Amino acid sequence: MKGARALAAIAWLALAGIAGIVGMLLTEGAWNAAFFVLAALPLLAGLRWRLAAARARRAAAR
Amino acid sequence: MNAQAASRWFRFNLWLHRWASLAATLPFLVLCLTGTILIFHEEIDAALGVVPAAAVQQQAHRPLAESVANVLAAHPGERALSVGIDAEEHPGILLVVTAAKGARGFEDAKLRYAHLATGQPSESGGDADRTFTGFLLKLHAQWFLGPVGELVGSLIALLVLASLLSGLVVYAPHVKRVAFGVLRRGGDARLLQLDLHNLIGALVLGWALVVTVTGVLLGFGTIAQLVWQGTELAELRARYGGEAVDAERPPVDVDRAYAAALAAAPPGWHVISVIFPGTDFSTDRHYGVLVGGEGLDKRLFRVALVDAADGHVPGVAELPWYLKAILVAQPLHFGDYGGLPLKLLWTACTWLTLFITGNGAWLWWDRRRKRRRKARRAPEAAA
Numbered sequence: 001m002k003g004a005r006a007l008a009a010i011a012w013l014a015l016a017g018i019a020g021i022v023g024m025l026l027t028e029g030a031w032n033a034a035f036f037v038l039a040a041l042p043l044l045a046g047l048r049w050r051l052a053a054a055r056a057r058r059a060a061a062r
Numbered sequence: 063m064n065a066q067a068a069s070r071w072f073r074f075n076l077w078l079h080r081w082a083s084l085a086a087t088l089p090f091l092v093l094c095l096t097g098t099i100l101i102f103h104e105e106i107d108a109a110l111g112v113v114p115a116a117a118v119q120q121q122a123h124r125p126l127a128e129s130v131a132n133v134l135a136a137h138p139g140e141r142a143l144s145v146g147i148d149a150e151e152h153p154g155i156l157l158v159v160t161a162a163k164g165a166r167g168f169e170d171a172k173l174r175y176a177h178l179a180t181g182q183p184s185e186s187g188g189d190a191d192r193t194f195t196g197f198l199l200k201l202h203a204q205w206f207l208g209p210v211g212e213l214v215g216s217l218i219a220l221l222v223l224a225s226l227l228s229g230l231v232v233y234a235p236h237v238k239r240v241a242f243g244v245l246r247r248g249g250d251a252r253l254l255q256l257d258l259h260n261l262i263g264a265l266v267l268g269w270a271l272v273v274t275v276t277g278v279l280l281g282f283g284t285i286a287q288l289v290w291q292g293t294e295l296a297e298l299r300a301r302y303g304g305e306a307v308d309a310e311r312p313p314v315d316v317d318r319a320y321a322a323a324l325a326a327a328p329p330g331w332h333v334i335s336v337i338f339p340g341t342d343f344s345t346d347r348h349y350g351v352l353v354g355g356e357g358l359d360k361r362l363f364r365v366a367l368v369d370a371a372d373g374h375v376p377g378v379a380e381l382p383w384y385l386k387a388i389l390v391a392q393p394l395h396f397g398d399y400g401g402l403p404l405k406l407l408w409t410a411c412t413w414l415t416l417f418i419t420g421n422g423a424w425l426w427w428d429r430r431r432k433r434r435r436k437a438r439r440a441p442e443a444a445a
Contacts, residue, residue, distance in 0.1 A: 001241055001242045001243070002237060002238060002239075002240075003237060003238045005238060006237045006241070006242035007233075007234060009242065010230075010242070010264040010267065013264070013265070013267070013268065013403075014267040014268035014271065014390040015262075016266045016268065016272065017267075017268025017269055017272075018269075019273055021268070021272050021397075022394070022396065022398045023271065024399065024404060025390070025393055025399055025400075026357065026358055027179045027357070028356075028357060032400065033069065036400060036403055036404060036407075039269075039400075039404070039407060040407050042264075042265045042266065042267070042268055042269070043265055043266075043407070043410060043414075045241075045265070045412070046261065046262075046292060049243045050243075050386065053244075053245070055245065062417065
C-alpha cells in the first residue's frame with residue numbers, strides 16, 4: 001500500500017485507536033470490550049501485517 | 063501549494079521533527095520508564111500495603127466522625143483536611159487526609175487510614191510522596207520542581223506532539239516511494255531502522271496523540287486549580303460566606319455533612335470526598351463535599367457546599383470546563399480505567415513509542431556520523 005491510500009489507512013487506524021480509548025472511558029460492560037478491541041486495532045493490524053509479510057517471505061524463500 | 067512552498071513546508075517539518083524529537087528524547091525516556099510503572103500504581107500500592115485492607119468486611123460501619131477523632135487522637139498536632147471513601151477499590155477503609163494544625167493547603171498533607179467497621183486507625187499511611195509510586199509520580203508529573211515542573215512536563219508533551227504531527231508530514235512523501243509496512247532487510251541497518259520507525263510510528267499514532275494532548279493539559283492542572291480558587295470558589299465564598307466555624311471541630315460533624323450532600327446530589331450519586339471547612343478547597347464556614355455518579359460522572363464530580371453551622375446545603379456547583387478537561391485528561395493519560403487489558407495495551411504502546419524515539423535518535427546520529435566521515439574523506443580524495 002502506497003501514497004494516499006497508505007496515509008488514509010494510517011489516519012483511520014489512529015482514529016479507531018482514539019475512538020476506542022475514549023469510548024472505553026465513556027462506556028461500561030460489553031461496550032467496554034468492543035471499544036478495547038478498537039483501541040488495540042492499530043497494534044493488532046500491525047501484528048497481522050508483519051505475520052503476513054513473514055509468511056510471504058518464507059514462501060518466497062522456498 | 064506550489065512545489066517551492068511544498069518543499070519549504072516539508073523542510074520545516076523535517077527540521078521540527080528532528081529537533082523536537084531530539085530535545086524530548088531524554089526526558090521522554092524518564093517519562094516512559096516512570097509512566098510504565100505508574101500504569102500499575104494500584105497493583106504496586108496494593109502489593110506494598112500502602113492502603114490497608116479492611117480488617118472486617120461488613121456493611122455497617124462506625125460513624126465517620128469517630129474514625130476521624132481516633133485518627134487525630136493517634137496523631138496529635140494534626141487537623142483533618144478531608145475524608146475519602148472508595149467503596150470499589152478499598153472497601154471498608156476511610157482515608158483521612160491530615161495536615162499540621164492551622165494548615166489550609168494539601169501540599170504537606172499526610173494520608174491516614176481508618177477501618178470503617180471499627181473506627182480504629184490503621185498503622186499504614188504517611189506522606190503521599192514518600193511511597194514508591196508517590197515518589198515516581200512527583201518525578202513524572204513535576205520533575206521534583208513543584209508546579210513549575212508541571213509546565214516543564216507540558217512543554218515536553220508539546221515537543222512530542224510537534225514531533226508526531228511533523229513526522230506525519232515528513233512521512234507522506236516517503237510512503238509514495240516505499241510501501242507502508244515494508245521492512246527492507248537488505249543488509250543496510252539504516253533502512254531497516256527507518257522502516258521500523260515509520261511502521262511503529264504509524265501504529266502508535268492514535269495512542270500517542272491521546273497521551274501527549276492529555277499530557278499538555280495535565281501540565282496546567284495547578285494553574286487551572288488556582289484559577290478556579292481565585293474565581294468560582296471565591297465567588298461561592300462571597301455569596302455564601304458567613305461567620306467562620308471552628309475548622310478543627312465544626313458544629314456539624316462529617317457524618318451530617320455527608321448525609322446532607324448525598325440528599326442534595328442527583329439520584330444514584332455517591333459521596334467521593336468530604337473536605338473540611340477552612341481549607342483551600344472549601345469556605346471557612348462550609349464543607350466542600352465532592353459528589354459523583356457512575357461512568358464519566360464519577361470523574362466530573364460536583365461540589366456540594368454544606369453549611370458547617372446548621373447542616374443545610376446552599377448549593378451544588380459544577381466544575382468549570384477547564385477543570386473538567388483536566389479531570390477527563392487524567393485517566394486518558396494514565397490508562398488506568400480499563401483494567402489489566404488496557405494497562406497492558408498502554409505498556410506496549412509506551413515501549414513502542416520509546417523504541418521509535420530511541421531509534422529516531424540513532425538514525426539522526428548515524429546520518430551525522432556518515433556525513434562527517436564523508437566530509438573528512440573528500441579532501442583526502444582531492445589530494
